[in-house]
Amino acid sequence: AQTVTQSQPEMSVQEAETVTLSCTYDTSESDYYLFWYKQPPSRQMILVIRQEAYKQQNATENRFSVNFQKAAKSFSLKISDSQLGDAAMYFCASMDSSYKLIFGSGTRLLVRP
């Protein structure tokens, strides 16, 4: 069974600053994927970044990067140069071999102008 934990219900960041969202997970599988999804007020789920567990290199997508610590089962998201449009709910998720996505409880990100 997979579990995903996000311990920060809400985070706030000043525009142009950097913020890190935390996520820990647990899985019994050796091959799995980890994701960060963004859900704006429209509620459309948007993929932010993904990480294959077998890859040691941390994934990056423009201003978004992850710190993947496999042994610690930690998968944090760093957002650099925060923009007003980054304000949203962010969900961490894991996927096992059945392709099921298990989501954390989410972190609401507020961006202060």
Next chain:
Amino acid sequence: GAVVSQHPSWVICKSGTSVKIECRSLDFQATTMFWYRQFPKQSLMLMATSNEGSKATYEQGVEKDKFLINHASLTLSTLTVTSAHPEDSSFYICSAGAGDSQDTQYFGPGTRLTVL
């Protein structure tokens, strides 16, 4: 990119009636689709896996007779909420993976169901 649509985007129904929600993959074929439920200010909870041409598999605690899933073609899965009650009011979201890239799921825009 791969697009998933849902219809309707919102629906209001009376208690005791049934409601059907459609999930379509517009530009790819999907042998597997997933249905999620999201209550206000909460996370997405996986309800079931929809398998083309076979029975859906439900997560623990989800009533299969309450939430009927049919995946009759490679581009369409339907979720029917039978004998809906106010506690079934929620946001329902589907996702699908494209071909060999099942590890990337594409999400529909969701359907808001309100049961009066």
